[in-house]
Amino acid sequence: MNVSGLLGYFATFAIAAGAYSIASLGLNVQFGYTGLYNFGIAAFFATGAYVEGIITGGPSMEHLGGFDLPVLVGVIAAMVVSAILAYIIGIPTLRLKGEFLGISSLGIAETIRLIITNEKWLAGGVWGLGDIPRPLGNLVGPKTYNWVYLGLVLAVVGIIYFLVQKIVKSPWGRVLKAIREDEGVAAAMGKNVYKYKMQSLILGSVIMAVGGAFYAHYVGYLSPESFRPLMGTFIIWAMLMAGGKGNNKGAILGAFVVWGVWTFTEFFVNYLPSGLASRAGYINAIFIAILFQVLIRIRPQGILGGE
Amino acid sequence: MNFVVNGLILGSIIALGAIGLSLTTAILNFYNFAHGASLLLGAYMGYTVLSEFLPRLGLSGSTFPYLSFGWQMIIAILGSMGLTAVIMIAIDRFVYKPLRDRGSGPLILGMSSLFMALMLRNLVRTIWGPSVHYYSNEIQMVQEFPLGIRMTPDQIFIIGLAILLVILTQLFLKRTKMGQAMRAASDNIDLAMITGIDTEKVVIWTWGIGTALAAVAGVLYGINVQLRPMMGWYFLLPLFAAVIIGGEGNFYGALAGAMTVGIAQEVGTPLLQNMFDSINIQVSMTGYKPAIAFVLMVIVLLVRSYGEE
Amino acid sequence: MEVREEEVVSIIGPNGSGKSTLMKTIFGLLKPMEGKVCWNEEDISGLKPNQIVRKQMSYVPQTSNIFQSLTVTENLNMGAFIREDDYSDRIREIFEIFPQLEEYRNQYAGKLSGGEQQMVAMGRALMLEPTILLLDEPSAGLAPNLVDMILERVEEINRTGVALLIVEQNAKDALEISDRGYVLAMGRKEYEDTAQGLLDNEEVGELYLGG
Amino acid sequence: MRKLFSASLVLALIIGLSVVGFSAEDTISIGTILPRTGALAAWGQFEGQATDLAAHQVNEAGGVLGKKLVLVHRDTKTNPTSGVDAANKLVNVNEVPVMVGANSSGVSLAVARAVAVPNEVVQIAVASTSPKLTTLEDNDYLFRTCPSDALQGIVLARLAYNDEGYETASTIYVNNAYGQGLSDNFEKAFEERGGEVLATVPYNKGKASYDAEIRKAAEGDPEVLMLLGYPENGNTILRKAIGTGAFENYMVADGMAGIPGVIEKVGAQYLEGTYGTVAQSPETKSLEYYKKGHEELFGFPPQRPAFLQNAYDAVILAALAMERAGEATGPAVKENLRAVAGPPGEEIDTSELERGFELIKEGKEIDYVGAAGQMDFDENGDVVSPFGILQVKDGEWKQIKVVD
């Protein structure tokens, strides 16, 4: 072990955390600022990843796409598709009690997972989607590549942070906050609550899809397994709640902290007795669940606190 | 025809879960996302009683005629009801109640329960391992019944027990004081308090009955299919769909919703398959069975959301 | 302010003068910031409603005061929730006070008319054989002939030995069946007199309409 | 942002500092990325033991390049995200030149693309049987010690059509890369031979019931049902299928064949005579030595008939390749793997590892014969392995023959 090795791992760690922090920022728009409950983050994360994979991937006979198009095109397509998805799920639920969005989004996440599992022609089905290129990969050697990609991801995190920050501080964001505080007042003050909720749901989902797109380049290969509820949804909620809902810095910080805790605890697997070692992954998930319960009990506002 | 029978079996299992979910939703005013985990715990508690406790007492081995299990299963079901109820009540006392007392809204409670479900699922994996268990190594042979119905004796037992429990629950809610109090509390909890009903006691009873029913549902699923850690999660959507279709807090609604979901899941896939086949679209529908509950639920929500304005 | 045994006391006053708030505070639904509520010389402020019920006090709130999805009989059963003994006699007595209810005993309470619902609510509260009954606007939202009937029943209840504390908008009618009355305005007690005294008081009328 | 960045940096350092004791100067590390938890945990933990045994035997034979061989285990959680992260830890923090794993094809492919190939680290998959691994552009860094499903499909078809004389068959397969690949390859091979596949039905894990799938597979009364899945749901489907009485004969593939729990849980009386295929060598000396070593080291025999010895072979091959390369780096191992694994050279089995290392030191060629077969890598890094045909007899899996 040496410093460069640690830093090398840190780069890959930060890439994953960066992709998650994008999703966490998206959730922050929906939940932190508007009070919308999205329990189906995995749906949008997966959509982003898969669309990116289909658009930018190498040609393939086995499934749709492999269009070999630039990364930017892929990201834009991912955004469009997830926006449509968010719109569809918003129509029946956004006029009703908040729980219904939660339940329905949970359902859409499972349905999306079924689609990517079953439809081989679309996304390779259970074979997964391979051959996703590394953006800017031809510029540098493989050893330094992680740093280049990390730079790219962090730049995207930065841009999204800037854009989200800009818009939630604008009058538009003020309306969202008003809706979060009291829908009735927002409506009485002439704000079309349904429209704003829909915009917020779509914006957040689009951001999640961008996170998914950059996740796709990070793993290089997609399979339905990555979008199970734990890794696709729960962990992102834990990130936002840890960092601080309604605080974009908190959303990013939370992603790094929770991902850090998640991977950090794994280093201990080698020290566990062998009986338990084989169950360490479950204990890890239990740990995340307890962390969350403790957070909403003792520090509901998260590390940085909300606005 | 057999699809309908299978739907009824699935529907009975969902119904037992949905009645409990409907009760807790109405009285506690939040959607308990961990209700699927009650099914899960119930199934594994039953397994523990059946394969750990009873053999240790030297009580095992008998089977009822025609069925794949003996009277031990009855003890296991009762034990599972009790144990699951106690665990869930304890969780309510230590996790949800402090949140309620602090005035947290239904959404925070819902989220808390969602993570509770995650925790319980992984706890089950840690304790019992990730692989599948069965109550019995016997295999039930399918029997022919009139009208072309094919089912196993175990499945008749499942439907029978579900009907029995539904009737007992209904009698409890109708005839006993605590049952009436539960209905009263789900109707108007403030008034219940004024009337002198100890609402905390009602809450405990509600958890107890709701999760005990779910526990039985879990055991019945275990008898019919298998025990596995993800089962609670996969039941979550059908349960919610049943409650939403039936209307929260409505006993008969939950029952009807459960049957609708159960039958729709079993009948819907082949029906859609035939439809797609006949118009020559190459889709395999069998993979989408779980999505049917979801689609039904969205349709109901859609109708409701336009009723709202 | 006090209520003695077996008497009927009305609290009247304009809207927003704190009448309902007072009721809720007495019954433990709201916590007083200062002051005490005493019952039989025992401090009951800070007790929960279900504890107060055990002190033989009953309360009929103004709105949503019945269990809509329960039958009439079940509503009465709920009123007797804390009773351990056999209370079927009491149900019969209640049906004697409110004969209409007996006809509808197995109807869902939510399907009854407004006046009948009010009777269910009062009947429910009487199941405990309270020594004092708190009524919050028993006549609100009812047609005039029903108002009279309800107030008649209140008198009848009083005759069975129950003390009553009534908050009423319908001041005249309420005072007519009362022994004493209090007038509240802006959360403060403005007048206190016998019922007749208040009825004759010109200023009370002005208080309502601001002079 | 700067605050965030430095906070994360501190976090990373903490993580790093917590990983002590693995890279002393006199050791060489190999990483394993196996599913300790998740869907394939039932394999991963035993594969881990097999690799431990391999490392133990290599060290008894004097170690690699004069140093002690150490394994660093990481859990993939049967999940690509965690798998990639685990591999990143191995490559960056532990600086391993070789990774053994992963188990499922999905995770193996993700790890190869995201970590192994770009970092020039050799990855030897142990149970990833998807044909996709063959075609991946991997710069020759991805190997595997298990055969592709393309082969097993043919073996199954030959067994069903040629040996047993079935003319119609249906498959129920687990809806993942493994199950679908097997089903497709079986269908192709079975129909090429003249048989007819009546239905191919995918099943998803953990569904509420499998009655619909079974009914669909039973349409047209096939002579044999091919169940291509894992025990976790496969057992249930078998039980249900037997319960309907719709099928006369059953066959299973290596996901279930030979696994003891299957017979116990489904019931021996029902499975009597059922065939199964499993990637397996003829009884090599290595296999015997491996079984013996397993008993000695852990006190019980290997728990699975397949893939454990593949993991075992992977570690030994890596060690031999490092020895031949004279250095423990990814590119060097890649260049030397084929040379030690296949001909020309003297055949070496695991009981004579010490001699193998000596021969390499003398500059002579060796040809490793593993516990799971010949282990001769082709140009894609695949091995061709014989298959064992198992049959349930008297409530136990018995190997009846081995086919090439």
Add this chain to the structure above:
Amino acid sequence: MASSLKVEGLTKCFGGLVALDNCSMAVQEGTITGLIGPNGAGKTTLFNVITGFYTPEKGRILYNGEAIEALPPHEVFRKGIVRTFQVSRELKNMTVFENLKLVPEAQPGEAFWNAWFRPITVKDHEEKIGRRAEEVMDYIDLARLKDEKARNLSGGQKKLLELGRTMMADPELILLDEPGAGINPTLMKKLSNYIMNLKEEQGITFMLIEHDMDLVMKLCDPIVVLSNGKKLMEGTAAEVQKDEEVLDAYLGR
């Protein structure tokens, strides 16, 4: 004079209770119409139906001749009708300043894209609204609490904030639900002056529910008395005070 707001045969039930019973009334343009009546007479329900929070079972609401009974709240607002709530509903976790700046209609910054693509327009408009909000805060005495979260205000201050919001809105018709409850007498005086001024100078029409009869008698003309979900009578303060029926409704005489 054109009838500004007209309610015809409005009926609204809650379960067994009839809150509004075939209620008809009109609010003339440029008046301050007081709405009084005993508890449960249906005053707040009427407000809720007019502003689109409830849909009536029967009846029509005409505003400047246009039917508005089916419009959702935000569209009623756009017609120029603004309301306050009986129990103040401040936006708890937003500052006083934000609470006020939320209100004005047609803010360019409230369109989704503009914060990114037309930042200068948004900024200019924000400054304009900001100045307006400062004025309002000065008026309602909340200037020093500008950046305080609304949850930390006292009950009276919350009431003022409610009022402040309507001032931000540029309305034609303001519905005030008990604006005076919990406000001290000095402020109350200021409040009534302010309402008068708005009416005189800007021709804004008011509808006012209030229990403080002093305020009602001083400000309102005409006064509408509601009882049992119906209009009982309408008249000037003097007429209402003298009316026997009204006294009966209140005192049950």
